[in-house]
Amino acid sequence: MLKIFRSLIIPALLLMFVFSSCTTEDGMEDDMEVVDDQDDDSGDDGTDDDNDNDGDTRxxxxxxxxxxxxxxxxxxxxxxxxxxxxxxxxxxxxxxxxxxxxxxxxxxxxxxxxxxxxxxxxxxxxxxxxxxxxxxxxxxxxxxxxxxxxxxxxxxxxxxxxxxxxxxxxxxxxxxxxxxxxxxxxxxxxxxxxxxxxxxxxxxxxxxxxxxxxxxxxxxxxxxxxxxxxxxxxxxxxxxxxxxxxxxxxxxxxxxxxxxxxxxxxxxxxxxxxxxx
Ligand SMILES: [Zn+2]
Ligand SMILES: [Zn+2]
Structure with missing residues (x-):
């Protein structure tokens, strides 16, 4: 019962977080890009989700x-x-x-x-x-x-x-x-x-x-x-x-x-x- 509940809650929380980060002011989104620092993975058309490099997992x-x-x-x-x-x-x-x-x-x-x-x-x-x-x-x-x-x-x-x-x-x-x-x-x-x-x-x-x-x-x-x-x-x-x-x-x-x-x-x-x- 608890597990079922959690499995519903967690995606809901993630959606909420994604939504709220989209609605914050522009300055914050810019900073998020700097933080994620994912521009190094160029050439893969953004399909490579394996961001296991140390240092960009904050x-x-x-x-x-x-x-x-x-x-x-x-x-x-x-x-x-x-x-x-x-x-x-x-x-x-x-x-x-x-x-x-x-x-x-x-x-x-x-x-x-x-x-x-x-x-x-x-x-x-x-x-x-x-x-x-x-x-x-x-x-x-x-x-x-x-x-x-x-x-x-x-x-x-x-x-x-x-x-x-x-x-x-x-x-x-x-x-x-x-x-x-x-x-x-x-x-x-x-x-x-x-x-x-x-x-x-x-x-x-x-x-x-x-x-x-x-x-x-x-x-x-x-x-x-x-x-x-x-x-x-x-x-x-x-x-x-x-x-x-x-x-x-x-x-x-x-x-x-x-x-x-x-x-x-x-x-x-x-x-x-x-x-x-
Ligand atoms: Zn614990
Ligand atoms: Zn005290």
Whole structure:
């Protein structure tokens, strides 16, 4: 059943992508030609589809922009080489960390965790600007992820890595997560260190695309082809190469897993972009 569904969906998505790239402004199409760099295959009347030459197989992730749904908190621009995501970083779900006058404030009365404790911070709107490579590529020297935002989810909320602020213990901080497993740092910057269950259990599915890390490689939920992945299924950076719903030809991607380090492992697999705040 699932496979039949997918086999219908994927061609539909491809058609949508082709359609949307035909309707973008002229400048973009010109750049696409430069990117594809297929003029070298002259003499075959364009019938040769075997473009297996190294160097001209860059994957364009700009089709993922449409998945970023929380427009109240996001402005996204696709440039030739980068995707610029401006985010006010305000979750679209309820939280005990919103101000009590906020429409999305909700007390967290019955946490399952006996060690639960609210931290003193409140959610404040941010001014994050993520500059993410549109054509992600594996880094020669893998860089550590930064403290603060290392990526952005489809609802505008930042992904943070598996480390707490200096002097704090991330396993202690788990006790401060709200009803959707996030919490704000001192600047009011709300974030997820672990599976964003608002997305995987409510808005989307366990195997959905959830957002991007700064290197442009996508983050997916814990499920793939009906199987829940563990850290053992992934490399040191917490990802692997395989097909995904959005990239049927395969792409490197990260997965969220149940256990530490949750989203990213030893750093970015790809060349990271930048984030300003
Ligand atoms: Zn945190
Ligand atoms: Zn995967």
């Amino acid at each position: 994957i364009d992730i700009s089709s993922l922009v449409a998945k970023f749904y929380y427009e109240e908190s996001l402005v996204i621009t696709v440039e030739d080489e980068y995707i610029i995501i401006e985010s006010s970083n305000e979750p679209d779900h309820k939280s005990m960390y919103y101000d009590e006058n906020h429409a999305l404030f909700e007390a967290y009365d019955e946490p399952n965790n006996p060690d639960f404790k609210k931290n003193p911070n409140r959610i404040n709107a941010q001014d994050f600007v993520f500059k993410i490579p549109r054509f992600p590529s594996e880094a020669t020297n893998k860089e550590a992820t930064p403290m603060g935002p290392m990526g952005v989810a489809v609802n505008s909320v930042a992904f943070f890595n598996q480390q707490a602020a200096p002097g704090d213990d991330i396993l202690e901080e788990l006790n401060t997560f709200d009803q959707y497993e996030g919490h704000p740092a001192q600047g009011g910057d709300y974030h997820y260190h672990i599976e964003p269950i608002w997305l995987t259990d409510n808005k989307l599915e366990k195997d959905s695309f959830l957002g991007l890390l700064l290197d442009g490689f996508p983050v997916y939920g814990p499920l793939e082809n009906g199987q829940t992945l563990t850290n053992d299924d992934l490399d040191d950076y917490h990802g692997h190469v395989s097909e995904t719903a959005e990239f049927p030809d395969g792409i490197y991607h990260y997965h969220v897993t149940e256990d530490l380090p949750w989203i990213n492992g030893d750093g970015f697999y790809g060349e990271p972009g930048t984030v300003t705040q």
